[in-house]
Amino acid sequence: MLSSNIILADYRETGIPRYNNNPFIEALPPILEPESVIEALRSRVDIVYSDKRANPTKRSHLLVGLMNNFFQPIIRHVQLESKLSIMLREGYVGRNLKSGNLAQYLQEGYKRVKDGESTSFQFDSLESTASSLAFIGCSGSGKTTTVNRILTTYPQCIYHEKHNFNQIVYLKIDCPHDGSLKSLCLHFFRAIDNVLDTNYENRYGQKRHSIETLMNLMGQLSNHHAIGLLIIDEIQHLSISKSGGAEKMLNFFVTLVNTINLPVVMIGTPKARFLFERDFRSARRGAGMGSVFWEQMKKDSCDKNFNEWLSFTNMLWKYQWLKEDVAELTDEIRNVWYELSQGILDIVVKIFVLAQFRAIESGIEKITVSVLRKTYQDDLKPIHPMIEALQSGVANRIAEYSDLVIPEVDQKLLQFQQRINEKLVDVDDEAAYQGHEPSIRLHRLLKDTGYDSELLPTVVTQIVKTHTSAKTPQLLIMAIQQLTAMQDRQSIPDKSTHKNTLESQKPKLIKSTDWDKLQSNDLRFLYSQKPNSQSFYDYLKSNNDMIFNFNEWLEVS
Numbered sequence: 001m002l003s004s005n006i007i008l009a010d011y012r013e014t015g016i017p018r019y020n021n022n023p024f025i026e027a028l029p030p031i032l033e034p035e036s037v038i039e040a041l042r043s044r045v046d047i048v049y050s051d052k053r054a055n056p057t058k059r060s061h062l063l064v065g066l067m068n069n070f071f072q073p074i075i076r077h078v079q080l081e082s083k084l085s086i087m088l089r090e091g092y093v094g095r096n097l098k099s100g101n102l103a104q105y106l107q108e109g110y111k112r113v114k115d116g117e118s119t120s121f122q123f124d125s126l127e128s129t130a131s132s133l134a135f136i137g138c139s140g141s142g143k144t145t146t147v148n149r150i151l152t153t154y155p156q157c158i159y160h161e162k163h164n165f166n167q168i169v170y171l172k173i174d175c176p177h178d179g180s181l182k183s184l185c186l187h188f189f190r191a192i193d194n195v196l197d198t199n200y201e202n203r204y205g206q207k208r209h210s211i212e213t214l215m216n217l218m219g220q221l222s223n224h225h226a227i228g229l230l231i232i233d234e235i236q237h238l239s240i241s242k243s244g245g246a247e248k249m250l251n252f253f254v255t256l257v258n259t260i261n262l263p264v265v266m267i268g269t270p271k272a273r274f275l276f277e278r279d280f281r282s283a284r285r286g287a288g289m290g291s292v293f294w295e296q297m298k299k300d301s302c303d304k305n306f307n308e309w310l311s312f313t314n315m316l317w318k319y320q321w322l323k324e325d326v327a328e329l330t331d332e333i334r335n336v337w338y339e340l341s342q343g344i345l346d347i348v349v350k351i352f353v354l355a356q357f358r359a360i361e362s363g364i365e366k367i368t369v370s371v372l373r374k375t376y377q378d379d380l381k382p383i384h385p386m387i388e389a390l391q392s393g394v395a396n397r398i399a400e401y402s403d404l405v406i407p408e409v410d411q412k413l414l415q416f417q418q419r420i421n422e423k424l425v426d427v428d429d430e431a432a433y434q435g436h437e438p439s440i441r442l443h444r445l446l447k448d449t450g451y452d453s454e455l456l457p458t459v460v461t462q463i464v465k466t467h468t469s470a471k472t473p474q475l476l477i478m479a480i481q482q483l484t485a486m487q488d489r490q491s492i493p494d495k496s497t498h499k500n501t502l503e504s505q506k507p508k509l510i511k512s513t514d515w516d517k518l519q520s521n522d523l524r525f526l527y528s529q530k531p532n533s534q535s536f537y538d539y540l541k542s543n544n545d546m547i548f549n550f551n552e553w554l555e556v557s
Helices: 034-041 049-053 056-069 075-093 101-115 143-151 181-196 200-205 211-224 246-258 270-275 308-317 331-341 345-362 369-379 381-392 395-400 409-423 437-448 456-466 472-490 495-504 512-517 523-529 536-543 550-556
Strands: 006-008 132-136 157-160 165-168 171-174 230-233 264-268 291-293
Touching (some): 034 075, 034 143, 049 056, 075 143, 132 270, 143 171, 143 264, 165 181, 181 200, 181 211, 200 211, 211 246, 246 264, 308 331, 308 345, 331 345, 331 369, 331 381, 345 369, 369 523, 437 456, 437 472, 456 472, 512 523, 523 536
Parallel strands (some): 006 157, 132 264, 132 291, 171 230, 230 264
Antiparallel strands (some): 157 165
């Protein structure tokens, strides 16, 4: 019986002669076109309009889900998937169960382990088809998340019943924090143990093997289990001093690719650039697929037909669980959003989610420039030095903060949730439905159409119970009719209440501190959004097109 992470081989034609008659390649999923890559990587987050009217506690749970699940593929994700797809298949070209060259690699590996020399060769005809890829970018730019999503489009292990052979399609390990190559080898053995339930770490880790012996054992296991791709994350943790010097470290990776024929992807922050800026670049196949320096999204694009910043923020902007209808994403908000996140994917999403928490807690119920700035100022203080370095554009300053981390975000979310719960003075009016979704949905729709009454639970419960087969639109009409009739009976005017009615119709005075809670087209709201250093006239003129240009009109006339 196969374990949950192992599937049975299902062979299919690839349409590429170089890949034909190779069981390792023909058992892989089909090569994806860009459109299919986007569909495979995209993570859809369900958003129901009525959820915007849910109580703050429920909305906070939905927002946390957005932060953890939202993933919108952009061009760089598609390009990376293509590189990994090619690396994986090309690495198998030189290792084939049918042609016999895999057996030759196994014999070579056995000889190297026996002789204790990584340069020992028995077959002159063997030539590596593997390549490597250096994947560099600051923390929070989405490197690991993207690679993990791409890997999920492949099975991790395939069992070839005809050959009684387990093929490990990919193996992903984290670089050890002690920075030594020996620990890296042990992490490799442990990863295989996790996939196949073997015992390699104990078998090889407890003996006093040299780095060269451990590497030869890695090579033998790589071919013994036909590992297609080795991904080493957090490569910046490697220590030159603990690894026997830079030359030895570079030779380690070059040998994995050139001698063992194992494609290697190295993921790290700019602190790892020392690995790729020396001999590794000029090694025979040291950088076969080149280096990917994954910078933050750019605000301005050279391509007039596409801008990934615009595309990404347009998609994310739709996911709002705020009571105010989602307004158009203005250039002003988008510019401030970029200023505060510098296009780093993780920060872009986190500041958006935290801003919604703040909007719910404050009662503003919409994302504004001032809400974004307040969120950044109060909730993302640890990243201010990094953002300021990126804003400066000075390379030396940026390099100091290449390992960006965003700590305590979970703690911030819990604090928001606690403060939101403390403000819930009234009883949850949806509790009466005991989680019955059709009733809750109808309740929210009625509130959204203006029927916010204490009679709602009674009316909704009665109608849903009476008309069990009716659809939501039918239930909504019946509920509105019943609520209207009940309100009409309660609203017969008399002289004693006439004066109070007139009093209630007087305009309500709103304090200037609450202007940011008004409608977006209200002048008082616009005034609350302007910077202190700017006059209201200049703010309206530059951001809202609300100032009529009389001189231009005269010229046209």
